[in-house]
Amino acid sequence: MPTAATVHEIALALPDVQTKPCYGTQAYYVRRRLFARMLEDDDLVVIKADPDRREVLTSAQPEKFFVTDHYRNHPMMIVRLSSVDRSELQELLQEAREYALG
Secondary structure, eight states: OOOHHHHHHHHHHSTTEEEEEETTEEEEEETTEEEEEEOSSTTEEEEEOOHHHHHHHHHHOTTTEEOOGGGTTTTEEEEEGGGSOHHHHHHHHHHHHHHHHO
16 A cells, blocks of 8 residues: 555656645645645645546545545645555656646
């Protein structure tokens, strides 16, 4: 099961990624653009997501992917780490980084 340490390892292995705190938790940036950040619950990471892809994932697998009211109007999606495997997390973080670069 992926953990916050797994997110850190995968994110920092991606090109041009830097890390710094954001709202008191670890966050990941590509060229100064936020693409992922840990939430207070270490089982949750919020990532950038194309709105269409977010809709598909949150509708099909709400136990893994969801959106709170706070992120409803932003291109972000919450991922439950205990519900994904490492390869899925890696794919999601790569997509989030690419989406952040726009």
